[in-house]
Amino acid sequence: MSMNSNEVRCLIAGGAGCLGTNLARRLLDQGAHVDVVDNLSTGRQANVDRLSRHLNFDFIKMDITDPAICRQLQRRRYSHVYNLACPTGVPNIKRLGEQMLMASSAGTLNLLKIARRCKAKYLFASTAEAYGDPDVFPQHETYVGRVDPVGPRSAYEEGKRFGEALTRFWGGKYGVEVRIVRIFNTYGPAMSPKDQRVIPQMLTRLIAGHPVPIYGDGMQTRTFLHVDDLVSGLLIVVDKGVSGEVYNVGGDEQITVRDLFGAVKKATGLAGEAVFRDHFIDDHRGRWPDTTKLQALGWRPSISLEAGIRQSYQDLLRSLGIKQAGAAAGPAHRRDGSAPASGDRSQPGSP
Secondary structure (H helix, E strand, O other), X not given: OOOOHHHOEEEEEOOOOHHHHHHHHHHHHOOOEEEEEEOXXXXXXXXXXXXXXXOOEEEEEOOOOOOHHHHHXXXXXXXXXXXXXXXXXXXXXXXXXXXXXXXXXXXXXXXXXHHHHHOOEEEEEEEHHHHEXXXXXXXXXXXXXXXXXXXXXXXXXXXXXXXXXXXXXXXXXXXOOEEEEEEOOEEOOOOOOOOXXXXXXXXXXXXXXXXXXXXXXXXXXXXXXXXXHHHHHHHHHHHHOOOOOEEEEOOOOOEEHHHHHHHHHHHHOOOOOEEEEOOOOXXXXXXXXXXXXXXXXXXXXXXXXXXXXXXXXXXXXXHOXXXXXXXXXXXXXXXXXXXXXXXXXXXXXXX
16 A cells, blocks of 8 residues: 555445456455445445454445535545446446436545545546447547437446546546546456356356356447456555546457357356347447556456356356356466466555
């Protein structure tokens, strides 16, 4: 850490989701005090219960769009504010679109007010959806994207783009130390079995013996990053990144959804079939982050897709209460096949 652990008090909005849970766990392991705020619309009480075993952890069930959050939390002396609070997943856009828009606007403003009052570093978790359906590969942070402001995905895309604009504006006007990260597809432990994003959906359906839906022809490409590598990226951006700047965080290897299905079966040993369906929403043909800017800060992804899927599979089995013979769910192995050494989850200069 860049300061004494006793001085590090972090607020994580949206901390009951997969990303927030893993970020909270990393910070707690490093000795920080962590407060999580979540309304549990898509976050999981089970994740909160696991984190509650730490003495330095507090959970506040609250919606960040409620102005009362400012009155309740502004007097706390936070050193860092992580804004991860927004429902995610394309299948949730129709159902939770209004919540996405409000979390990224009113919620972002409330958290910025808290950061300003506390003189805390502030990180806004944006998304690759900010690029829309890109026509430039890979996508660099300077690419302005190709987004339909009134399209079927606009509640999430435009909500996050507004959140970026508000974050950047507040940083300049009020001197708040702000960073923006655009997160590409991420997976890992603490995912909900009900999560409809592609990797957890494939895993849960294969576990249940159900066909796996693949939308369109399955030739659309994505990249995938294990949540441990994502958390490392966020902490490096907060510690070493430049205030007001945007950083891509994501995997560096493109894979089609069709090939991903094969990779999931290979990593888990599960058998199953795919069923091809028309997409329920306009799909994007590809995503591929340019992470040169983040790598210049010293970040490198370290967990292979195969090892990460295997770990995620074992974690989902535990969540579902299914015992698998010989499935010791240790830490995911790195790309060279070695397991991280004890304590290797931390990154220099975090949180």
